[in-house]
Amino acid sequence: MSLLVNQRKRIGIKNIMKKNKRLCLLVMPFLLFMTACGFHPIYGVNKYTPVGAETKFENIYIASIDDREGQFLRNELIDRFYRSGRPTDPQYTLSFSELSESIKELGITVDADATRGQLKISTHFTLTDNQTGEILLERSLRSIATYNILASEFTNRVSEESARENVLRDLGRQTEQQLALYFKRH
Structure with missing residues (x-):
């Protein structure tokens, strides 16, 4: 009886191994293909792009943007781009159109009061x-x-201003990302 159980175990193990x-034979070509897909980091330096995107950022002049929000966005980009000071002879100019802002009230209560903006x-x-x-x-x-x-007007102003700063930081991040992708391709 034990001999029969041992044979079944061996047969089961052999089937699993097969x-x-x-x-493995099916997965290996797929894995080899995936490693050769051409992935390259955006900010990294390699044989295809000897100069990283961060170096290109230091050669961009950021033009003034109107209004307080525009200056906040410009300062955000200056902090992101100029790690070692502003450029003396920039190769590129980055300019923005006027910022368009809209506020919509959401979450209307039975009393017609908004609870979210x-x-x-x-x-x-x-x-x-240039x-x-x-x-x-x-x-x-x-x-x-x-x-x-x-209910507090002060709290509403602080919440709205915090949301505005978060949006402007996100626009700065999006700008940096778009420029990094452009410089990686060109």
Whole structure:
């Protein structure tokens, strides 16, 4: 009886080994293909891009943007781009259109009072080559944040301002990402 059980165990193990070999043979080409897909980090330096995106950021002049929100966005980009000081002879100019802001009231109660607010800011930027005047990149950006509307007017102002700053930081992050992708491709 024990001999029969041992034979069954061996047969079961052999089948598992055969199935695993088949599985390995099926999976190995897929894994080899995935490693050769051409993935390259955006900010990294490799044989395809000897200069990283961060180096290119230091050669961008960020033009003034109107209004307080525009200056906040510009300062956010300056903090992100200029790690070792502002450029003396920039190769590119980054300019933004006027920031468009809208506030929508959400979460209306039975008394017709809003309990949530939605803040949306959108803009358009262009990257221009300073030597040729050619527009290299144009993108539209948009970011949305929500905030609570409470009984206190002061609390509402603070919540709205915090949401506005979060939206502007996100626009700065989106701008950096779009420029990094552009410089990685060109």
